[in-house]
Structures are given as C-alpha cells and as structure tokens.
Amino acid sequence: MIALxxxxxxxxxVADVPARATCALVGALGAAAMGLxxxxxxxxxxxxxxxxxxxxMLLALATGLCLPSFYVVNTVLGLRNDFAAAWHxxxxxxxxxxxxxxxxxxxxxxxxxxxxxxxxxxxxxxxxFASATWAAQLVLARHYRPxxxxxxxxxxxxxxxxxxxxFAGIQLAWNLRPFRGTEGFAVQFLxxxxxxxxxxxVVLEHLTRLLR
Amino acid sequence: xxxxxxxxxxxTLDHVLRGTFLQPDELTRGRIExxxxxxxxxxxxxxxxxxxxxxxxAALRGADQAAxxxxxxxxxxxxxxxxxxxxxxxxxxxxxALQRLxxxxxxxxxxxxxxxxxxxxxxxxxxxxxxxxAASTKSYAFMLLLNVAxxxxxxxxGFAVLRRATHGMFxxxxxxxxxxxxxxxxxxxxxxxxxxxxxxxTSLAVEQARRVLRTWCLVYGAVGAQMGWLLRPFLGxxxxxFTMFRPREDNFFIxxxxxxxxxxxx
Numbered sequence: 001m002i003a004l005x006x007x008x009x010x011x012x013x014v015a016d017v018p019a020r021a022t023c024a025l026v027g028a029l030g031a032a033a034m035g036l037x038x039x040x041x042x043x044x045x046x047x048x049x050x051x052x053x054x055x056x057m058l059l060a061l062a063t064g065l066c067l068p069s070f071y072v073v074n075t076v077l078g079l080r081n082d083f084a085a086a087w088h089x090x091x092x093x094x095x096x097x098x099x100x101x102x103x104x105x106x107x108x109x110x111x112x113x114x115x116x117x118x119x120x121x122x123x124x125x126x127x128x129f130a131s132a133t134w135a136a137q138l139v140l141a142r143h144y145r146p147x148x149x150x151x152x153x154x155x156x157x158x159x160x161x162x163x164x165x166x167f168a169g170i171q172l173a174w175n176l177r178p179f180r181g182t183e184g185f186a187v188q189f190l191x192x193x194x195x196x197x198x199x200x201x202v203v204l205e206h207l208t209r210l211l212r
Numbered sequence: 213x214x215x216x217x218x219x220x221x222x223x224t225l226d227h228v229l230r231g232t233f234l235q236p237d238e239l240t241r242g243r244i245e246x247x248x249x250x251x252x253x254x255x256x257x258x259x260x261x262x263x264x265x266x267x268x269x270a271a272l273r274g275a276d277q278a279a280x281x282x283x284x285x286x287x288x289x290x291x292x293x294x295x296x297x298x299x300x301x302x303x304x305x306x307x308x309a310l311q312r313l314x315x316x317x318x319x320x321x322x323x324x325x326x327x328x329x330x331x332x333x334x335x336x337x338x339x340x341x342x343x344x345x346a347a348s349t350k351s352y353a354f355m356l357l358l359n360v361a362x363x364x365x366x367x368x369x370g371f372a373v374l375r376r377a378t379h380g381m382f383x384x385x386x387x388x389x390x391x392x393x394x395x396x397x398x399x400x401x402x403x404x405x406x407x408x409x410x411x412x413x414t415s416l417a418v419e420q421a422r423r424v425l426r427t428w429c430l431v432y433g434a435v436g437a438q439m440g441w442l443l444r445p446f447l448g449x450x451x452x453x454f455t456m457f458r459p460r461e462d463n464f465f466i467x468x469x470x471x472x473x474x475x476x477x478x
Contacts, residue, residue, distance in 0.1 A: 064340075065340050065341050068337040068338075068340060069334065069337040069338050069341065071337065072229060072333050072334055072337040073337075073369065075229035075230055076229050076231075076330055076369050076372070077369075078230065078231060078376075080226075080229075080230055164341065168341050168345075171345060171348060172344070174348070175348045195272075195347050195348045196350055197348070197349075197350070198348060198349035198350070198351055198354050201349065201354050201475065204475055204476060208476050
C-alpha cells in the first residue's frame, strides 16, 4: 500500500494523489528512513532512533508553522475556494520530500562511510536535503499548474509558501541538531544550546569573518 | 450586510480576508457596509495576538519584566495602527476626493479599516513563525529585522486589498451605462449621442487612482515605520531594563541600518 501510494505521488497527476493521511504517513516513513541513515551512521542506535523521529518532526513542524500564513495569504488573494486543492498539493509535495529523502538514505550511508570530515559531511547532508526539496517542488509545480491556469495569483501564494517554508525549515533543522553524532559529544536528542543560536546569524558571522 | 444575522468574529474575519465586504457595485455607489465595531474588536485582538508573539522574545530570552513587555506589546501593536491611521487618514481622504473616488469620509475610513485588518491578520498568522524564531534566536538585531520584514509582508497584502478595491470601483463604474442626455438635445444636435468611451476613461481613472494609492501607501508606510520607532520597544532587549517607551533618538531607517550592521558583526 505504501509503495503504491509513493508511486502515485511520484508519477501521478493531481487526481492520483492519495488521501491526506496516506501522504502524511508515506512522507513520515521516508523522512524517518533518512533520519535513521544519518543518526545510525554514528553506530549508536539511540542516535539513529532520535534522528528517525527528528527528520519527520522537522517536516511536520515547519509545515505547521507556515500553515496559518499560507491560509491567510490564500484567502487575501481571493483563492480560498481553491484552498483545499492548494493544501493537498502542498501535502503531496511534503510527502514527496519525505519519499525522496528516504530514497537518498543509502547515499547518506555511503557518504558516512566514505567521508570523514564532519564539515564536508554537513555540507553534503545539506546538499541531500536541498535536492530532495527541489524534487518536491517539481511535484508542487505539477499540482499547482491547473490552479495557476485557473487563477495566476496562485503563483504568488505558492512562492510565498516556499520562501517561508525554507526560511523556517532551515532554522528548525538547526534547532533539531544533531542529526549525526559528533565524536566526543554525548548522545542527546537536542544540543543544550539548541535554542540559543540562529542559523542565519551564525552563517552571516562566518561569512563576515571570512571577508575580513 | 447590516440587516443580516450578525456574523461570528471568525466569519467576519473570513469575509474581510475574502474581500466580501468590498463588492465593486457597492463601492461604486460609495457604500461599504461593514460591522465596524466588530472589525475594530477584531483588529485589537489580532494586534494583541501579534503583540504576544513579539513579547515572547523578551519572555524566552529572560529580559527584564517580560510579562510587562508582553502586555505592552499587546497594547502597542494596535496603538501603532491606530495612530498611523490618525496621522495619514486626512491626506488620503483629500487625495482620494481629488481623484473623485466615490467614497465619503466614513466609507474611506471603513475601506482603510478593512485593509488594516488584512495587514493585522497577515502578521498575526506569521506570529507562530516569529515566536519560533524568538525561541531560537539570541540576536536582537535579527528579530528586529524579522519583525520589519513581517510588517512589510502584511503591508504589501493590505495594499493589494486597497488596490483591488479601487480597481473594482472604476471597472464597475465603467460597466454602468453613462446617464443619457435628453432625447430633444440629441435630436437638436446640441449633445452628441453617447458613445463607448468607458474603457479609456476607466483605465485612465484606475491608473490615476493607483498612483494616488501608491503615493499614499508610501506615506503610510513611512509614517507607520517611524511611529513604530517612537513606540518601541516591542521586543524588549534582554540587555536593557523594561521601559514602556524609549527616549526619542534617531529614526526608523537609522535603526534598521544599525541592526543590519550589528547582524553583520559590525
């Protein structure tokens, strides 16, 4: 059933999208597989389990955080009558994100075995997440095509969704670290300083230091 | 709308967001029928809701008297909109009247109330995102800029509502046939028979109205930004003691530049 739902999400048109609960389940399973691959690479089962919980959590929380504004923006743009379809399209894209992450899990394992520099690993993990997000956007664009054809204002709503989702998602991913274990650090669900740092500020500080 | 069964608060908000209160044919007649008191109540509630999100930064970062800061922010967000409206409304009304928009003072005020409510609803819906960043960010400068960005997004959507309303007003006016001259006058050749000049007249009028709106929105945005600066702090810096208002110094734009520099480590 899961494989069939995944197949329909990846190949299907709008009418083929599975029910919302199935989308959520398929996406969560794929994301959990990626979490397991990342966390399990440390060799500690607990970290594998933590990451398997945290990656689906990351997708669900980021979606939940952005949902109120997505709803309001759709309504203000006069697209409320299409909201059910728009939300279903977003869910299908999120499920696809999970599926692609799951499919990339073996790559993450391979990466763990072949790359030993933690900074390079972080960068490559970022690349995996970025490519999964890009793949999900293909599905989002496919499902949004009829909506945009009906009313071009859908383009603005979906762009705003993407910007906000990525913006909040990056910070949430930073908060939910570690996904991989770091040598010399105790196994923990969240780092003690999880909520003390802002990902964007950290990146900006690094860039500023580099440019000086 | 007024003679119908009173709507619940959420249903009223839904109508505002959907633009149900801004029907082009009603606007053309200069009428906007809205439950004004309920809209004001909703505005206060949404402003207070976003105020809680703003104040959450003080609470989560251990600032001095965080509860007071939350309360202050809950009061100051609606106050910011109220004062900005008070300062800019006369100029908008005068410009709108010069452009012959068919709205009287009361209807213009109601139209703006709707646009402000949309602005407030958008920022309130971004409240969870703001609170989430407040929980995970120490940088005061980042939160300040995030607040400015959220206000700007809300402002753009509020402006879109005004724009749609003025467009609707003129297109509906054009759809109506112009008043016919007396048949005798046409027969005598004193007045030409009516022709279809509607669309050209409409596009010119819409363009003029848009120009007025854009200018006014710039003024509104600038006044609102500076008003926000005067009413600060909304967030409550963890390094400073609680105060209802900070001393008057600099301006909003200098404040933003300073925040950008601080973010860059300058």
